[in-house]
Amino acid sequence: MTLLEFALHNVRQRPARNLLTVMAVALGVAAAVALTGIAWGFEASWQKANDARGTDLIVTRLASTNAMPSPFRAEPLQGELRGYPKVRDVVGLLSEMLGVEAGAPPLFVFGWTHGSYLWRHLKLADGRWPAHTDEPAVVIGVVAAGLLAKKVGDTLEIEGRRMPVVGVFESTAAIENGAVLMTLTQAQQTTDKPGKVNVLNVMLDADATDADVNAIKARIRERAPGFVAITSGELVGQNTVVRIAKAMSNATTLIAALVGILIVFNTMLMSVNERTREIGILLALGWHRRTVIQLVCGEAALLTLAGGIAGVLVGVGLTLQLEHLDLLRGKIDANFPLSFLLTMPLLAMLVGTIGGLYPALKASRLTPAHALRQE
Amino acid sequence: MSTTPIFRAERLTLHFDAGRTRALDGIDLEVAEGEFVATVGASGCGKSSLLNLIGALDAPTAGERYFRGQPYSVMLDLADFRRRHVGFVFQSFHLIPTLGVLDNVLVPTIGTPGRSAVHRARALELLERLGLADRLQHFPATLSGGERQRAAIARALINKPDLLLADEPTGSLDSANAAQVLDLISDIRRERGLTVVMVTHDAGVSAHADRLVPMRDGKVAAP
Ligand SMILES: Nc1ncnc2c1ncn2[C@@H]1O[C@H](COP(=O)(O)OP(=O)(O)O)[C@@H](O)[C@H]1O
Numbered sequence A: 001m002t003l004l005e006f007a008l009h010n011v012r013q014r015p016a017r018n019l020l021t022v023m024a025v026a027l028g029v030a031a032a033v034a035l036t037g038i039a040w041g042f043e044a045s046w047q048k049a050n051d052a053r054g055t056d057l058i059v060t061r062l063a064s065t066n067a068m069p070s071p072f073r074a075e076p077l078q079g080e081l082r083g084y085p086k087v088r089d090v091v092g093l094l095s096e097m098l099g100v101e102a103g104a105p106p107l108f109v110f111g112w113t114h115g116s117y118l119w120r121h122l123k124l125a126d127g128r129w130p131a132h133t134d135e136p137a138v139v140i141g142v143v144a145a146g147l148l149a150k151k152v153g154d155t156l157e158i159e160g161r162r163m164p165v166v167g168v169f170e171s172t173a174a175i176e177n178g179a180v181l182m183t184l185t186q187a188q189q190t191t192d193k194p195g196k197v198n199v200l201n202v203m204l205d206a207d208a209t210d211a212d213v214n215a216i217k218a219r220i221r222e223r224a225p226g227f228v229a230i231t232s233g234e235l236v237g238q239n240t241v242v243r244i245a246k247a248m249s250n251a252t253t254l255i256a257a258l259v260g261i262l263i264v265f266n267t268m269l270m271s272v273n274e275r276t277r278e279i280g281i282l283l284a285l286g287w288h289r290r291t292v293i294q295l296v297c298g299e300a301a302l303l304t305l306a307g308g309i310a311g312v313l314v315g316v317g318l319t320l321q322l323e324h325l326d327l328l329r330g331k332i333d334a335n336f337p338l339s340f341l342l343t344m345p346l347l348a349m350l351v352g353t354i355g356g357l358y359p360a361l362k363a364s365r366l367t368p369a370h371a372l373r374q375e
Numbered sequence B: 001m002s003t004t005p006i007f008r009a010e011r012l013t014l015h016f017d018a019g020r021t022r023a024l025d026g027i028d029l030e031v032a033e034g035e036f037v038a039t040v041g042a043s044g045c046g047k048s049s050l051l052n053l054i055g056a057l058d059a060p061t062a063g064e065r066y067f068r069g070q071p072y073s074v075m076l077d078l079a080d081f082r083r084r085h086v087g088f089v090f091q092s093f094h095l096i097p098t099l100g101v102l103d104n105v106l107v108p109t110i111g112t113p114g115r116s117a118v119h120r121a122r123a124l125e126l127l128e129r130l131g132l133a134d135r136l137q138h139f140p141a142t143l144s145g146g147e148r149q150r151a152a153i154a155r156a157l158i159n160k161p162d163l164l165l166a167d168e169p170t171g172s173l174d175s176a177n178a179a180q181v182l183d184l185i186s187d188i189r190r191e192r193g194l195t196v197v198m199v200t201h202d203a204g205v206s207a208h209a210d211r212l213v214p215m216r217d218g219k220v221a222a223p
């Protein structure tokens, strides 16, 4: 019989209490996994959208740490950028989170330069695209269509302006499926920002290298004070919504870890107190104090490992459900890197080991003769 | 004859409750290598306390203990000493109730070096010797008192001790089982060259022991 087998055996001796402990740990891990998945989902959905569009660099206001970068005049910057080496195209984009139709959750409303490369990755599911840049019409993503219960031929009220839905489209990016899309000109009119964009999307030549990217970044820093050129990944990292989501998920993970430590502490302390005589027997049989510590911490780690694995499964399931919640639908791509999912059970084991440490030390410090006299 | 005794106690004192209970009050004792010593005396005279001190389950208030001439006070690792040199048998068996006989015997090998197959083979050999070959998976509660004590003896021997300490090993057994357990301890002691210190009220022990050590009020009484 190995120490691990003995620890497993002991854990199984108190099924009710240990199951409760496992469930509590699982709950904490599930919450941490779900919130982290959502936080990364925000990030991934933006990055996915930019990647799908074929955007290599984003030019935006330097201090734009808002959810949406603040708008600025597209010209003359746009013209200047077009003249840079390795730049294939520069396209303006205006995006806002707006209340569309009373009663429905707010949606992303995008305005994209008509006829630009941005549109190319979208697939039309029904209807048609806006015919020209001045057509007051919208196309909506499939998820938005479901949320708003709108189809081709219906109208949408956006910022007090009623516009016909002329098409429904599908994208590989969840964030776009949940969005309302119109031409840049129409978006500028709707939000009363003529000539303005909040992002310039830059598409580079296929043979552009990292060095080219860095050269462009440096040139913009120098030529256009107050602006930055960043990759979509960098933009997402600065996004306030993403930051808040990440901070919340980190805080939840921390709280879950602390609660886990306290629960395990309590469970193992009870267990050790009940087993005082048994621990006395082990010590009398020649067990090292460190073997007793390994046993108690091992039992604690087994409990939290089970909780960690269960929690990851529940957390992933929970997020996949949350993703379909109206409020979040089309705004996140739940994202769980495998390394993260594998790390959680290990983190849980660490939590168990820490929680079990004091009870383990207490058990290991018993005088065998005294422990044996306990009932 | 000046061979080093396997155990020696020098003015060994053990007090409880801040000196109000004097469990041991200046014990001098020598146990020779391979000897079978039986400690006898009234309940509460300090026999278990003495055994606990020999087996390093407790620390004395004063005095010194020596194992083959080496003072316990300089031993760095008393757990290691217990594991390598001491086997314990108790009146109430102290088996782990949730483990079967074979696993109980293997408990002292957990966390020790050596292959588990070797430990297992050794446990099986001991259980065979103690007549428990057909009780390997039985839980303690399903065994007779005699069987339980034989399982405990197998467990005490699994790490090949030099010193077997038995605290009233027959105290919970009927006379037939008590006689059998005493015979077994006596036989195994001869087979394996063990030193035995046994606390007992059992009159049958005088047939096996080399020497009786009577105790009274925490002291070795004059014989
Ligand atoms: N842990 C302890 N705390 C307080 N008193 C103890 C403790 N252990 C033993 N004693 C007391 O020490 C005396 C000797 O006990 P013990 O060695 O168990 O005697 P015996 O085994 O001869 O019956 C008794 O009076 C007993 O009550």
Ligand SMILES: [Mg+2]
Binding pocket: B047, B048, B049, B167
């Ligand atoms: Mg006693």
